[in-house]
Amino acid sequence: MSERIVVDPITRIEGHLRIEAQMDGVNIAQAWSSGTMVRGIETILQGRDPRDAWAFAQRICGVCTLVHGLAAVRSVEDALAIELPTNAQLIRNLMIGAQYVHDHVMHFYHLHALDWVDVVSALSADPKATSTLAQSISGWSKSSPGYFSDTQKRLKGFIESGQLGIFANGYWGHPAYKLPPEANLMAFAHYLEALAWQRDAARLQAIFGGKNPHPNFVVGGVACPIDLNSDSAINAKKLAEVQSVIASMRQFVDQVYVPDTLAIAGFYPDWFQRGEGLGNFMCYGDLPATGSADPATFLFPRGVILNRDLTTIHEVDLHDDTQIQEFVSHAWYDYKGGKDTGLHPYQGETRLDYDGRGGVKPPYQQLDVTDGYTWLKAPRWKGHAVEVGPLARVLMLYAQGHAQTKELVDMTLTTLKLEQRALFSTLGRTAARTLESKIVVDAMQGWYDALVANIKAGDGRTFNETLWDPATWPREARGAGFMEAPRGALGHWIVIKDGRIDNYQAVVPSTWNAGPRDPSNQPGAYEAALADNHQLADVKQPLEILRTIHSFDPCIACAVHLVDPVTGERIEVKVV
Amino acid sequence: MRVFEKNPLEKGLAERLREHGVSRRGFLKFCAATASMMALPPAMIPAIAAALERARRPSVIWLSFQECTGCTESLTRSHAPTVEDLILDLISLDYHHTLQAAAGEAAEAAREQAMRDNHGQYLLIVDGSLPGPDANPGYSTIAGVSNYSMLMEAVEGAAAVIAVGTCAAFGGLPAAAPNPTGAVSVMDLVKDKPVVNVSGCPPVPMVITGVLAHFLTFGRLPELDEYHRPLAFFGQSIHDRCYRRPFYDKGLFAETFDDAGARAGWCLYRLGCKGPSTYNACATMRWNAGTSWPIEAGHPCLGCAEPRFWDAGGFYVPLSVPTGPASDYLLAAGAVGAVAGAVVATKARGRAKEEAAVRQPVTVEELEQKL
Helix, strand or coil: CCCCCEECHHHEECCCCCEEEEECCEEEEEEEEEEEEEEHHHHHCCCCCCCHHHHHHCCCCCCCCCCHHHHHHHHHHHHCCCCHHHHHEEEEEHHHHHHHHHHHHHHHHHCCCCCHCCHHHHHHCCHHHHHHHHHCCCCCCCCHHHHHHHHHHHHHHHHHCCCCCCCCCCCCCCCCCCCCCCHHHHHHHHHHHHHHHHHHHHHHCCCCCCCCCCCEEEEEEECCEECCCCCCCCCCCCCHHHHHHHHEEEEEEEHHHHHHHHHHHHHCCCCCCCCCCCCCEEEEEEECCCCCCCCHCCCCCCCEEEECCCCCCCCCCCCCCEEEEHHHHHCCCEEECCCCCCCCCHCCCCCCCCCCCCCCCCCCCCCCCCCCCCCEEEECCCCCCCCCCHHHHHHHHHCCHHHHHHHHHHHHHHHHCHHHHCCCCHHHHHHHHHHHHHHHHHHHHEEEEHHHHHHHCCCCCHHHHCCCCHCCCCCEEEEEEEEEECCEEEEEEEEEEEEEEEEEEEEEEHHHCCCCCCCCCCCCHHHHHCCCCCCCCCCCCCCCHHHHHHHCCCEHHHEEECCCCCCCCCCCCCCC | CCCCCHHHHHCHHHHHHHHHHCHHHHHHHHHHHHHHHCCHHHHHHHHHHHHHHHCCCCEEEEEEEEECCHHHHHHHCEEEHHHHHHHHHEEEEEEECCCCCCCCCHHHHHHHHHHHHHHCCCCEEEEEEECCCCCCCHHEEECCCCCCHHHHHHCCCEEEEEEEHHHHHCCCCCCCCCCCEEEEEEHCCCCCCCEEECCCCCHHHHHHHHHHHHCCCHHCCCEEEECCCEEECCEEEHHCCCCCCHHHHHHCCCCCCHHHHHHCCCEHHCCCCCHHECCHHHHHHCCCCCCCCCCCCCCCCCCCCCCCHCCCCCCCCCCCCEEEEEEEEEHHCCCCHHHHHHHHHHHCCCCCHHHCCEECCCCHHHHHHHC
């Protein structure tokens, strides 16, 4: 007997995602991933000033709030061959690093934790035993019996109020929850602590970018000047604040996030045996050590791994139009050359065609998965579906022998008594996110030290003015702005003509991961992961689907974008 | 679920806070923060405390449509009240995609239950624009239902609607030219319920929670400007409250990023600052627990709290001032700073829509030549 399970909305993510799963008994036989909201930001970008593009692109997503702004700025800098002052590169690295750690911690505690942590079970925990547990895994100071007793009291009062708010209708008591009450109480306490901690962590982007979410950027550098003798620039006081935020981030990662991940994962060993379906991984690489964008200096390397073979790293070229292509055979778009063709982002085109490409008239119960079923396109690298994100990066670092990564991965596998193949799984992905947070937060201290040393040596430059004026630009230029966003490889491709945007395409991490099937019916990463060894204990409470989907940290507003020049028609935007 | 010894609905907020381990002192500190945030005298604190003690946690249903989740992220950055105090002690956040535990059918059931139990009383918060009734409903759906249907169904039983962020308030980015999905604002659709617009891309964190605190404390909505924005937060222009204003008045401007003027903190008008035509609380409340704000960090204001700011000219193009009959007055009015500042501010106030069509760039140099 086969049954179609629908989960819509998938909550605790960014954006609007729907999952349909075809059951074969208790097993998921096939799954379909659908992004159900579109805005058309790439169309809106047509005809605008390329220096303004970052602000528009940044609003693709407010969770990974920095990444699209930065990718947009880098696309213009790549097109015009603008070199960055070293300080600007280091400040950007610090902002990227802060984004990683902030994003990953919030994902773990506020988006993913409730898949593993039964909040109601925390009511029956013994605060004293909770304290013993907490102190056995970490030196974090908030660990006394009184602290956990107060937290439990607060939770009890909340639940007894009868207004359960965001915790209403959770799958509490589901048989797949395995943590003892004490671990649940500890995790709930850290859920609340992480909410407070992230407010402090967000301050780093405010210091350099004016605010968070949506900090400011500028093509050619950063907007904040450095002047140790000014009360209105980056000075010793601001730098001290940055140092204090970095220290607080490192402490939280070391003493809370890493130990919690290991402790919780220890109760779910079977989730290291399912949930990685493609076996292919891709990174664009990022975090340059100097002002130049030379991939050789990147902290995160570039490359592709196929069929889980860590011995061979394939090269990626973002400008080669035979490598990265997007397909729309199962999306609600049309291509001039037919729905089965693939287009490189420079030639990218997109026409919304919900009714013509299989969209079911709302309100609907089920998608028509034989035709278009999502607002996400299906990107492919040389025809391969690939996974991007923390697992891809950690595997790439591991494959290249990065010492800290090797040490962290081996420590994790030893602690949890797992073999290397356990990395290719739902919890392997979640653990990779934690481990790379540790790598990044440690690197932040290095970038901070380098920034201070550079200023001390007399270099205060933060902006390269030479190509600011569009009158200095060539008539036509095109460029690819890329980065490793927290959720994975991100690319923005821009075509500039006469000082205006002629075409703009973003191919983002969640498009790679959450995208649909392609013309040869290869599933995307979510779809393949759900088809990998998933049984549902209760089809009415599909907790298992949430676990694997959340392990990717979906960002669906990012993944849906689009549109294009279609007939060469340009949208004229009046600029006053 | 437990059996209640006492009907929880009859318990006041302070009593609940005490049960939840929050001290009387902590409660009064919150009241004081609320008072100071809304610029009320300390004598008001007992009244606020009394009002809060009587309050039941009001049900809040938060709908997310064509959005980027930046507004929710901003909410979590509020430091008084904090998001954890808000959701545990002050409101009952009964539906919120990003934060709620339940998914799929269970999530939709929670929303329907809250709408039934609190009919006529719940606060509806919306972030994101939505495809209008004439647009293809397939452009944005949740649980197979179009955003338009879901909004109208939820509005029916709402006490009031708060549109959080410029997309919900004014259409925002999705509605920027050429508006590919026929996106509209909440105010475009909701005519029979009070609508409060908390604009900004995203709004200042404390402004989101400040509006909620006002509602919780006084049981009614704050006074609004002509764009339905609370005067307490949107009553003054960025320019009038900017700490760099004295440099504008003296005619001292940064000419580019990282020049001597930029380093010294001079005015960013010539780099395209939209402070004179933007009404928001950034300059007074600042961002991220008072850490900084865009102009302090060296970037001109984008004008993100204003309607149609995406289509109001380039972000690095010096602000235009209106032409037409007002021009003579403008050019006769005196010193450069006072002229551009006062006139731009007056004109922008509530009349941006009409003026947008006749704007042309007026740089400080041009003004100087004409004076």
